[in-house]
Amino acid sequence: MPKNLSIKRRLRLWLTQVSQQQVNGSWSGRLKHRLADPQLWHFNRHNVAKGAALGLFIAFIPLPIQIILAILGALIFRVNLPTTVVFTWFTNPLTFVPVLYLSYRVGSLFISSPAKFHLPNYVKDLGTWAWITESWQWLITLGKPILIGSPILAVIAACLGYSIITLLWRTHTWFERKKRKQARLH
Numbered sequence: 620m621p622k623n624l625s626i627k628r629r630l631r632l633w634l635t636q637v638s639q640q641q642v643n644g645s646w647s648g649r650l651k652h653r654l655a656d657p658q659l660w661h662f663n664r665h666n667v668a669k670g671a672a673l674g675l676f677i678a679f680i681p682l683p684i685q686i687i688l689a690i691l692g693a694l695i696f697r698v699n700l701p702t703t704v705v706f707t708w709f710t711n712p713l714t715f716v717p718v719l720y721l722s723y724r725v726g727s728l729f730i731s732s733p734a735k736f737h738l739p740n741y742v743k744d745l746g747t748w749a750w751i752t753e754s755w756q757w758l759i760t761l762g763k764p765i766l767i768g769s770p771i772l773a774v775i776a777a778c779l780g781y782s783i784i785t786l787l788w789r790t791h792t793w794f795e796r797k798k799r800k801q802a803r804l805h
Contacts, residue, residue, distance in 0.1 A: 653694050668784040673689070673777070674689055675773070690703075723764045726771070728768075
């Protein structure tokens with residue numbers, strides 16, 4: 620890769636090489652031609668904004684398979700795959716409990732008598748199975764408000780993400796055009 624390329628061009632070249640390796644690599648069947656779709660790797664305002672919206676939508680759905688859903692969603696809706704995957708990381712081990720609490724609070728607005736929010740009672744001696752059981756019981760207790768609040772927050776986050784990315788992209792483009800115009804005048 621040439622050293623005098625901008626970061627944007629290096630990233631674009633690297634993504635093109637990665638996508639070609641995936642297509643020519645060990646992928647088989649239908650997935651092979653789906654990953655070759657240039658829409659998945661193309662960086663433009665619409666693809667990146669749609670990818671961010673999809674990634675944020677999936678991030679607010681409390682499932683442990685968010686990355687898999689992001690990849691499948693990007694393949695189905697033909698949006699920028701790396702952006703979709705990166706934006707699913709909005710919910711991570713540090714933000715998971717606050718996002719669940721926010722989902723609970725939003726969902727409890729629509730339920731007459733929701734269960735009181737509490738953190739699970741973990742003990743140091745819990746084995747893996749006991750930990751999973753305790754976590755599952757905690758989610759079942761708070762499930763209804765979370766199941767109502769999560770999709771509402773997912774839609775709001777997706778709309779905000781799309782709007783913010785589009786606004787930032789347009790603002791950046793406007794400044795770049797203004798800079799080029801001033802350079803031509805001088």
